[in-house]
Amino acid sequence: MLPATLDDLKVLDLSQGLAGPICAKILADFGADVIKVEPPEGDAARAMAPHHGDEPHPEKSLIYLLANLNKRGVRLNIEDAEGRALLRELARQTDVIVESFKPGYLAALGLDYAALSRENPRLIMISITPFGQTGPYAEYENEEIVTYAMSGIMSISGLAEREPLKHGGMQSQYEGGLSGVVGVLAALTARDMMGEGQYVDVSLQDVVTSTLVIHQPMYGWTGGVQGRRRLTGSNYGHVQPCKDGYFIWQTGGGAEWSDIIEFFGVEALKEERFASVAGRALHGEELDRLVLDATRDRTMQELFRTASEKYHMLFGVVQEPGDLAQCPHLEAREFFQEVDHPVIGRIKVPFRLWSMPDAPAVYRRCAPLLGEHNAEVFGALGIDPGRLAMLAAKGVI
Amino acid sequence: MIRMSKRPLEGIRVIDSSYVFAGPYATGLLGDLGAEVIKVEGPTRPDFTRGGAFSGLLPDNEMGADPWNRMSSYNLVNRGKKSVVLDLTRPEGREVLVDLIKASDVIVENFTPRVMRGWGLDYPNMKKINPGIIMVSNTGYGRGGPYSAYPAQATTQEATHGLAAVTGYADGDPSKAGQSYVDFLAAWTIASAAMLGLRYRRRFGHGLWADIGMYQLGCYNVSEYVLDNIANGTRGERIGNRHRQYAPQGCYRCAGTDAWCVLSVRDDAEWVALCRVIGQDALAADPRFITEESRRNNHDAIDALISRWTCTVSKIEAMERLQAAGVAAGAVLDGRDLNFDPQLRARGLLEMVDFPQDRKMGPRRPLLGRPWKFSASPLAIKGPAPAYGQHNHEVLREILGYDESRCAALASAGIIVDKPVKPREVPVMGMDKRVEIGRLAYWDPDYKQKLGIA
Numbered sequence: 001m002l003p004a005t006l007d008d009l010k011v012l013d014l015s016q017g018l019a020g021p022i023c024a025k026i027l028a029d030f031g032a033d034v035i036k037v038e039p040p041e042g043d044a045a046r047a048m049a050p051h052h053g054d055e056p057h058p059e060k061s062l063i064y065l066l067a068n069l070n071k072r073g074v075r076l077n078i079e080d081a082e083g084r085a086l087l088r089e090l091a092r093q094t095d096v097i098v099e100s101f102k103p104g105y106l107a108a109l110g111l112d113y114a115a116l117s118r119e120n121p122r123l124i125m126i127s128i129t130p131f132g133q134t135g136p137y138a139e140y141e142n143e144e145i146v147t148y149a150m151s152g153i154m155s156i157s158g159l160a161e162r163e164p165l166k167h168g169g170m171q172s173q174y175e176g177g178l179s180g181v182v183g184v185l186a187a188l189t190a191r192d193m194m195g196e197g198q199y200v201d202v203s204l205q206d207v208v209t210s211t212l213v214i215h216q217p218m219y220g221w222t223g224g225v226q227g228r229r230r231l232t233g234s235n236y237g238h239v240q241p242c243k244d245g246y247f248i249w250q251t252g253g254g255a256e257w258s259d260i261i262e263f264f265g266v267e268a269l270k271e272e273r274f275a276s277v278a279g280r281a282l283h284g285e286e287l288d289r290l291v292l293d294a295t296r297d298r299t300m301q302e303l304f305r306t307a308s309e310k311y312h313m314l315f316g317v318v319q320e321p322g323d324l325a326q327c328p329h330l331e332a333r334e335f336f337q338e339v340d341h342p343v344i345g346r347i348k349v350p351f352r353l354w355s356m357p358d359a360p361a362v363y364r365r366c367a368p369l370l371g372e373h374n375a376e377v378f379g380a381l382g383i384d385p386g387r388l389a390m391l392a393a394k395g396v397i
Numbered sequence: 398m399i400r401m402s403k404r405p406l407e408g409i410r411v412i413d414s415s416y417v418f419a420g421p422y423a424t425g426l427l428g429d430l431g432a433e434v435i436k437v438e439g440p441t442r443p444d445f446t447r448g449g450a451f452s453g454l455l456p457d458n459e460m461g462a463d464p465w466n467r468m469s470s471y472n473l474v475n476r477g478k479k480s481v482v483l484d485l486t487r488p489e490g491r492e493v494l495v496d497l498i499k500a501s502d503v504i505v506e507n508f509t510p511r512v513m514r515g516w517g518l519d520y521p522n523m524k525k526i527n528p529g530i531i532m533v534s535n536t537g538y539g540r541g542g543p544y545s546a547y548p549a550q551a552t553t554q555e556a557t558h559g560l561a562a563v564t565g566y567a568d569g570d571p572s573k574a575g576q577s578y579v580d581f582l583a584a585w586t587i588a589s590a591a592m593l594g595l596r597y598r599r600r601f602g603h604g605l606w607a608d609i610g611m612y613q614l615g616c617y618n619v620s621e622y623v624l625d626n627i628a629n630g631t632r633g634e635r636i637g638n639r640h641r642q643y644a645p646q647g648c649y650r651c652a653g654t655d656a657w658c659v660l661s662v663r664d665d666a667e668w669v670a671l672c673r674v675i676g677q678d679a680l681a682a683d684p685r686f687i688t689e690e691s692r693r694n695n696h697d698a699i700d701a702l703i704s705r706w707t708c709t710v711s712k713i714e715a716m717e718r719l720q721a722a723g724v725a726a727g728a729v730l731d732g733r734d735l736n737f738d739p740q741l742r743a744r745g746l747l748e749m750v751d752f753p754q755d756r757k758m759g760p761r762r763p764l765l766g767r768p769w770k771f772s773a774s775p776l777a778i779k780g781p782a783p784a785y786g787q788h789n790h791e792v793l794r795e796i797l798g799y800d801e802s803r804c805a806a807l808a809s810a811g812i813i814v815d816k817p818v819k820p821r822e823v824p825v826m827g828m829d830k831r832v833e834i835g836r837l838a839y840w841d842p843d844y845k846q847k848l849g850i851a
Contacts (some may be wrong), residue, residue: 003597003600003601005593005596005597005600006593006596008600026589030593049641049642050621050624050625050628050629050631052628052629053628053629054629062621062624062625062628063621065624066620066621066624113772131740132744132770133770134743134744134770135739135740135742135743135744136739136740136743137720137739137740138740140720140725140727141720141723141724141725141726142725143640143643143646143661143663143725144661145638145640145646145648145659145660145661145727146659146660146661146725146726146727147727148659149648149657149658149659149727149728149729149730150727150728150729150730150738150740151730152730152731152732152734152735153574154648154657154659154729155729155730155731155732156576156732157564157572157574158566158572159566159572160835160838162566163638163647163648163649163650163657164648164657164729165564165565165566165572165637165638165648166564166637166638166648166659167560167564167574167578168560168562168563168564168565168619168622168633168635169560169563169618169619169621169622170621171560171578171618174582174617174618174620175581175582175585175618178582178585178586178589178614179585179768179769181585181589182426182585182588182589182592182769183769183771185588185589185592185593185596186405186406186430186592186769186771186774187405187771187774188592188596189405189406189430189592189595189596190403190404190405190771190773190774192596192599193403193405193407194403196773198771198772198773198774199771199772199773200769200770200771200772201769201770201772202768202769202770203744203768205740205741206741206744206746206767206768207768209735209741209746209765209768210581210746210765210767210768211578211581212576212732212735212765213418213422213470213473213474213577213581213765214451214453214469214470214576214577215576215732216473216732216735216747216764216765217453217454217469217470217472217473217762217763217764217765218453218454218469218732218837219732219733219735219736219841219844219848220469220736220762220763220764220844220848220850221453221454221455221456221457221469221762222454222455222456222457222458222469222828222840222844223828223840223841223842223843223844223845224454224458224732224828224831224837224839224840225731225732225733225837225838225839225840225841226732226836226837226838227655227731227835227837227838227839228838229835230835238570238572238573239556239561239570239571239572239573241570246556246561246570246571247556248552248553248555248556248561248573249553250450250550250552250553251450252445252449252450252550253548253549253550254548255548276822276824277449277450277822277824278822278824278825278826281824281826281834281836282834284834304557308544308547308548309546309547312548313548314548314549314550314552314553315548315553316549316552316553316554316555316556316557316561317556317557318556318557318561318562318571319556319557319558319559319562320559320562320626320632320633321559321562321563321619321622321623321625321626321631321632321633322626322630322632322633323559324558324559324616324619324623324626325623325626325627327616328542328543329538329542329543329544329545329612330542330613330616331542332541332542332543333539333541333542333610333613335613335616335617344628347624347627347628348627349620349624350616350617350620350623350624352613353586353613353614353617354539354586354590354607354608354609354610354613354614355539355540355541355607355608355609355610356590356593356594356605356606356607356608357605357606357608358597358605358606359593359597359605
């Protein structure tokens, strides 16, 4: 068996939804023993659509399934004193805690980093929350669209003529998860070298704003502020329709401007005014029209293959979720993992984010049912079956 | 708690042999975390952020003598690095890189697989040069699979990795996200892979190779749509700013130029609160809107009522009054607002970076820091991005131990250079013109006073 980079680590995942759970899931993929700790009503993701069969059953949440692969799960009421004692007991043996509660919640229960690290100075804890633990908006109510608005990215997304546009899905949550892994690994590196754990505070607003490396410095360089694209004259800033869908192209890659002209087969593009970056920006509207005329009878697949293979152009086609589910490239990259879920049945799930042949992400277990590993996890703390039964009867576990 | 004096990656040397955003930003962040980062470019192949479409703007939009050193996006992602310019198309140049690989811990690269193999620098050869090296390759599609050799860049990948299909106004075309979206997913992934590799080496004694394909990362971030398709056959429709469940949710015009506030109502209690804030208490009892489902069905009517109120207040006032009533709401911040938002300021996300006078950058400029606050390792951007080839001699002499005559020979043969042989095109265009053609929404001539950097 290949060595796993994190198989010496124990992680408690107290987080809910998508950002924190994805962070903890990636740690599990590389070998960490991750215990998902859910409140009695379960992770909020269990109630989030979509569900398998569109049935709002807590064990059929597709978001929960996706974000909690490779974890064991316990159900624990930390608002109860005995529940808190159990969590403190678990935390003593833990390397990393991932959490996403509202700022102040864990402190009120005596379970914040200051309290838990007193008994375990090597503990690392990461909080991934909408606005972080500090600042005037730390307590603000949040929803995906709010993070999007306040991170700046919405102001440049959509059309100039219309309202700013949120991206589809829950991008800030995935970004928070991916970015959170960097935070954990940096703290872990520091601990490996210097022996001490620490607390890492991640704000989703900071995370999404951090992606604006073109937009953000423009103001500090010139006072310039980008807006949203105009509908016309966008100069390849938008997708454009072709025979059976949409495509998008850019200059650069392995293609010279002359290659691009040949690919589109448009004589007029040879004119001097299109020869430079500035010229193409200035005459963007006409450029769009010429390209549109030249591609209306070509299909997405043909355009994608010819542009990419023959002309080495930067070229994309609008793929839908169903296209991704069937994508031969994703299959070849082992992106999907077939899992057997006790309630949902057999299903393939997006799993592997990147490839690392000597120490790969390995699938070991499906996402846990609510409280599935109570006996196993609390039993390992030395709690006998009689007391476990009593705690269960009292609703602590 | 003992304050750790050292940054986590202190003592780690990283070669950044990558271009544009993903690799350069990842290694810039590793630099913030304490690594020594050496950026390697070619004499005829300066980084794409030194001109052309991805480079951003010049200080005060003034060309100067060396625009390639002063572009905004270049300076953001390459902060704190050393710069070496090396002709890798010639064996003498590759020899220097091989020496550098022997002296380094991590190399991040985004060449096509064919180029690295041709140079004898693919991973099987790389680990012969240095068994401890952690090699992180970031390409559009990763190694293996039918699209592996396809050129790729974030803007075109947004369509291919599925984000554009689920982004867009209802009943409108697919829409592309703001800018280079997938690069940033890759930047964090590269940084994680590098630190996983370093830990693997600490535990098992040798390096490893990470093979990142940006396409795969982009696809992962629409996973719930893909799973919904696999489980339920759904196609994934575009719903603009609305939510598949909560209603109302949207983006509403406020008083002021291009001013907007978003809000989301997640239960009946928040609906009652919203009605009160917009001065329409009676609506809370209106049967058209009483349940979440009925609000979804009558969403257009609700939007009109909300807009009637938001039009009368500023975006900040709308946000503050809605939040005070417990409704999730946020002002749409633009590129100027990011500099003055009290939350981002309190978090210190933007850091002022000082530039030496000879760089002609103005004394200081605000740059994005990092989205992580470490309790025991407070971090800051270490310094400005380097000028092209600025550290050629320093790196060759101090790290590789070359003597002065060898450095001079390499310089006179054009193996190491400090001025691009073929600079990238930098579009010359006045600020007002940029606004006129829609590349900018507006500009503030007095931005330096506003930022306090005059």
